[in-house]
Amino acid sequence: MTASPKAVEIAQIAARAAVAKLALDPVAFDVSERLAITDIFLIVAATNERQVGAVVDAIEEALLEAGVKTVRREGDRENRWVLLDFLETVVHVQHTEERALYALERLWKDCPAIDLGELEPAIGS
Structure with a gap:
């Protein structure tokens, strides 16, 4: 089993909003063969707590515009x-220190990587 096209689209939209x-x-x-609860883990980092919050808000807003609602949100305090x-x-927005400490990439490195497409923010955005 591989990640669904919808899961890939959600990850790409979330990644663009984060960047x-x-x-x-x-x-x-693509964690679909290892986990029954989701198809994709997306991991992004931010340099401070305020930026983590801004990235989270941007991801939720972009996905809501695409008709995808957040089912659960944890850690936003x-x-x-x-x-x-x-x-x-499932999107993990981590402070750079947490990302280095918990190293989720290392835990999931045996799973196939998902192509997130073009992620550079548009000039002037």
Whole structure:
């Protein structure tokens, strides 16, 4: 089993929204063969708590515009590691320190990477 096209689309929209808010190093993994609860994990980093919050808000807004609602949101009080659950895709927005400490990429490195497409923010946006 591989990630559904809808899950890939959600990850791509979320990654573009995150990068538009200057999130760092977006990476996505197809975890559908390892987990029954979701198809894709998207991981992005931000350099401070305020930016984590801005990235989270941008992702939720972009996906809501695409007709995808957040099912669950955790960790937004501290804004150090916020998890956004969109069912098919789970987004982890981590402070750079948390990302280095927990190294989710290392845990999921055996899973296929997802092509997130063009992520550079448009000039002037």
